Amino acid sequence: MADDIVVLDHITKRFPRIVANDDISLSIKKGEIYALLGENGAGKSTLMSVLFGLYEPDEGRIFIRGKEVKITSPREASALNIGMVHQHFKLVSDQSVTENIILGIEPTVKKLGLFSKIDIKGARERIKKLSADFGLDVDPDAKIEDLPVSARQRVEILKMLYRDAEILIFDEPTAVLTPQEIESLLSVIKSLRDGGKTIVLITHKLDEIKKVADRCAILCRGKLVGVYDVDSISTQEMASLMVGYEYSDEVNKEEYTGGESILEVNNITLYNQDKVKVVDNVSFSVHKGEIVSIAGVAGNGQVELADVIAGMLTPSSGTIIYKGNDITDKTIRERTEAKIAYIPEDRQDVGLLLDYDLSVNLALKSYYHEPYCSKGILNPSEFRKNGEMLIKQYDIRSSEGCSTIVRSMSGGNQQKAIIAREISLDADLYIFVQPTRGLDVGAIKNIQERIIALRESGKAVLLISLELEEIMNLSDTIIVMYNGRIQAVKKRSEVTANEIGYYMMGAKHEA
Amino acid sequence: MKHKGYKKAIVRILGPGKAQYLRISLFCIFISLVAGSVLLLLLGKNPLEGYVSILQGAGFIPKARYAGHKSIFTDFMSLVNYTTPMIFASLSFAVAMRCGIFNINISGMMLFSGFIASITVGYSSIPAPFAQILVVLIAVVAGAFSGALIGWLKHRFNANEVVISIMFNYIVSYVISFFIQTMFINPTTRQSERVGDNAMLTGVDTMIGDLRMDVSYVFPLAIIAVILIGFMFSKTRIGFELKAVGMNHSASRYAGIRIGRSVIFSMALSGVLAGLAGVSYYLGTFASIQPRVVPSLGFDAIAVALLGNNNPLGCLLASFLVMTISNGTTYMSSRLGVLREIASLITGILLLFSACGGAFKALADKYKEELDNEIDGGESK
CATH class of the missing domain: 3.40.50.300 (P-loop containing nucleotide triphosphate hydrolases)
Structure with missing residues (x-):
């Protein structure tokens, strides 16, 4: 079809133990908001990383604007006018917004016909204009470290726009935002579409899709479940397709x-x-x-x-x-x-000792008394016993059971570990x-x-x-x-x- | 392709996996020996001969001939005597480091406890075994006090321990040199007066059989310290708490550990060990204090502890290695006719590469990641 700007044709991507994308074919129209929906680990991010040149697919072809392309690096993706806003921002915190945006593609002017100088003024004007055009409200002179998370995200969006991106990929953009900020981000995304950009939105939040997306592709365990017009499907249906079972x-x-x-x-x-x-x-x-x-x-x-x-x-x-x-x-x-049991907000920095193994973390609040410790000497077998019990009871998944270093576990399983530990305190x-x-x-x-x-x-x-x-x-x-x-x-x-x-x-x- | 092979080799030798830290330490030793060989070659000497003479000087290989009452055994005992303070000092660094504190006040603590022990017991006439026991006790108390003080300042005022430690090194050095120069100076040596043999922790020129040697009385104490610290970190609650605090303050606090107490305790323990290093240095290896000089051993101990990966047994082995080279080079310089400074350079090179272990680990981990990505990409072709 002529107006399909991105076509993914039978993409398969395997990792050592799992098939992250299993024979996925999608076509995205120019100027639409296309949502990719799926649980954590369904393969959404992998698929978009393939499009963005971070991974090479094992099988399948990619067409951009009707032409078959091989994208082997983000640089090539960028040359094809593809941009991505990652979950974790890639910004230099003690530099200004303008400096961050032009980093890597600094525009230069010749001074006295001799010295080339970075044209920060010109860049600033362009950023100001882009920011105004899409309602992004970013001060080009502000320092990144002074900006709240939502503004940093808008800087990332500007960075793509400054590089003339036509296809914008958002990787779970609302995960770090408050409800109000989510609203304003969604309206920014809409205005980007109205400005002729094509948006791919990776998310697992159904209401956001309902609010902004035109179509959504649902992935479940690496497979494409289907592509739906958002208007014609309820959030209930989306949820059950996404988890693969009836969800209430x-x-x-x-x-x-x-x-x-x-x-x-x-x-x-x-x-x-x-x-x-x-x-x-x-x-x-x-x-x-x-x-x-x-x-x-x-x-x-x-x-x-x-x-x-x-x-x-x-x-x-x-x-x-x-x-x-x-x-x-x-x-x-x-x-x-x-x-009193406490499940803290920051599970990685407060709730767990990431460099210790799971069995220690599962006894982090009781390690100092019997049976874990008697007369100041620790008893590793008691840690293991308790660990194995909780792992089974709470279905905590990890690569090496009790001796898994917690840092290597997924966020969901880390949280399960904390909750298992706290509930076991009775x-x-x-x-x-x-x-x-x-x-x-x-x-x-x-x-x-x-x-x-x-x-x-x-x-x-x-x-x-x-x-x-x-x-x-x-x-x-x-x-x-x-x-x-x-x-x-x-x-x-x-x-x-x-x-x-x-x-x-x-x-x-x-x- | 060639490029890849070199990365693969580095990953295989130093990459993640079993005993990675041990492999990295051994690699550090290996490349410093290579660098030392290059140095000797540039000077037109045979490196193999150089290293053999180092081992001879340190008492591992017999020399061609010995002076009267000397043998390979006396050389080895002298190595032990020199190594004892290094074991204490590197343990001192490791204990603090495990709790996340960078203690570079070891030199200052050594000087402090050595000085206090010298003026209280060293110049007294208390009879031998009691004086020596007293010296050790004074070292423990003085060291614990200075360590706890730094720990407390860090905890109470959130002061940076590195800055405090450096300042304390200066304060201790100048205050003590004031007292030495006004009260305890020996006009001929320009050092403090020699402490009495009754207080010495090393039996200087002790006759054992036909041999005359220096016997370190506190070396067994150093071995016990290695075992106890190792046990503390691997098996006990307090060791677990120290390591947890070293990893992550907020998570430790959340778990109910009192951060301040752990920080102060680990610094006090570090101080005790530094104090023992001090007395075994100033009332053992040497018998007097040179004013306005802090012992460089306190700084070398940092590299030694890093080479030993802050592991007590590692510290013991690394101490022996470094002191073997440091001691043996004296003999090498006379055997091969190189300057003593050149010989010391070899020790310096070893210490330099020891401190680079972290960089090697980071490099190997990075290459491993790159290779993994390439393998992923390669399968598609």
């Missing part, structure tokens, strides 16, 4: 009946290092058998509040009462021993911060079911999440935080997602 959004749980109070947070205020009030006079309580969740846009003090309760941060004022005792000044270990209060962030649908469901199971067995759960859907699905009580303050406290049964959304934006104020 609903999480079943009993109605909350009320129980005795486990955690009382009284007037907690916290200043950060820059003397900014990040948590402002927050009070609430969590009861047995109750899931209390804290909703809010990222950076409104929820994570700091969780750190305060877990003992990682010391509050500037206020008290924390746990099972009737004041634990405000207790150490982290004393809190662990009092049976605590009375569980604090979850973003437990399902960046995970695929199957893993998310698994973790959400575990959270519900904890509630059912009478534990108190405090859940902090940026995903409104998760909060609506799991909570009994919803607290909305905005600018460090509690904006609203609502029973789940008495509130809609829309209302919570309004509170999250700080719209309505209610004590």
Whole structure:
């Protein structure tokens, strides 16, 4: 077809142990937003890396604008006007936006007919114009390190546009963004399409596809399941095609009946290092058998509040009462021993010792007492025993079982390991911060079911999440935080997602 | 294709896999020996002869002839005597490094404990075994104190330990040289007065049978230290905590480990070992202190510990290796007629390459990755 700008013809890509792409054929029309949907490890990123020249396919052909091409490096992809925004940005943080964008293709002018000088002014003007044309709102003189994540992403987009990219590949662009930022990114993507660009969007978030994409290709375990017009398929259908089995959004749980109070947070205020009030006079309580969740846009003090309760941060004022005792000044270990479990936001830097093996990490909170340690001597066989049990029980997948170095495991399995460890502590209060962030649908469901199971067995759960859907699905009580303050406290049964959304934006104020 | 072969070879020799660190250390030793050979060849000497004479000087191979009351055994005992402080010092570095602290105050700690032990016990008339035991105890206390102080400053004020350590080296060196020059100076040697034999940790010119040799009394203590530190890191809770803190502060804190306590403990332990290095150096290998000089052994110990991959047994072996070359080159310089400075250069080359182990590892890991990618790409053709 004449208007197919990209045609992938029977692409197969094998890796030592798996077939990442199995005989995939796609054709992408000029000027459309084409979504690639699939779980983590379905082969979306591999397929686009083939198109971007990062991998060479084992079989199959690629046609760009009707001509067969061999793309062996990103440089060649770039020459074919293909650009990619990676999940992890590739920017020099102490240089300006302009300097980053022109890096590698610096335009030069001759001074006095002798010296060539980088034409930073001309580049700046061009970037300004591109930024205005597509509604990107980027200051060409700002330093990268001063920019928030969403702006850095827009710099990456500008980088592609500056290189005259026609085909723009976005690799899970919304994974790092807050809900508001996602909205604005999606509108940027739309305006890029309206400007005549062809967009490939790799994602596992269904609602985003519904919002912006024209067509979507669904991959499941390396195979192409099908290509659909987004208008003619429901998110439910997309989800079940993507996971390969019937997927239901609903999480079943009993109605909350009320129980005795486990955690009382009284007037907690916290200043950060820059003397900014990040948590402002927050009070609430969590009861047995109750899931209390804290909703809010990222950076409104929820994570700091969780750190305060877990003992990682010391509050500037206020008290924390746990099972009737004041634990405000207790150490982290004393809190662990009092049976508080904490699943931190940063699973790699806080929740795990990445260079230790799985068995050690699965006992990271109990390594110091019997049976793991007696009289100061560690007992490796007990670590292994506990590890093997949890690996089996929680289906933690790794290459070498107990002795796998945790760094080499996938994010989803790392998170499973943390959750397995914390649940095995048999605590009375569980604090979850973003437990399902960046995970695929199957893993998310698994973790959400575990959270519900904890509630059912009478534990108190405090859940902090940026995903409104998760909060609506799991909570009994919803607290909305905005600018460090509690904006609203609502029973789940008495509130809609829309209302919570309004509170999250700080719209309505209610004590 | 040729290019690829060279990368493959590097990956095979140094790449990831079994005993990678050991292979890298052995490679470092190998290339420094090669570099040393080139140096000797340039000077018109036979490198093989050079290395044989180094081994002869260090007491591993018999020399052609010996002076009266000397033999290969006395040479070896002298090597042991010289190596003892190095074992303590490299362990001292390794213990701190495992906890993520770069301790370059070992020289200062050595000087500090050596000085305190000299003026309290070294110039006293306490009878022999008690004086020596006292020297060791003083070293432990003085070392622990100075180490804990640095650890505390680091923890309490988040100060950079490298800067503190360098400053402490200067402070200790100048303050002690002030006291030596005003109170303890020997006008002929321009060094501090010799400490009494009662306090010496080395039996100088001890007669054993027909042989006259230097016997290090604390060498067994160094071996015990190697074993204990090794046991601590591999089997105990405290060792686990130190390593965890060295890897990742936030995860360790999350696990309930008290970071400050671990940092201070590891620096105190590092200090104890540096203190023992100090007394076995100033009241063992030597018997007096040269003012305004910090012992270079404290810095060499860093390279030695790196060569031993901060592993206690590795430190022991690396110490012996480095001191063998350092000791043996004295004999080599007289045998082959090269300058002593040239001979010391060979030790320097070894220390230099020892410190490069990390770079070799990074290179091999990079090549491995490149080759893996190429193999992936190659299959498609």
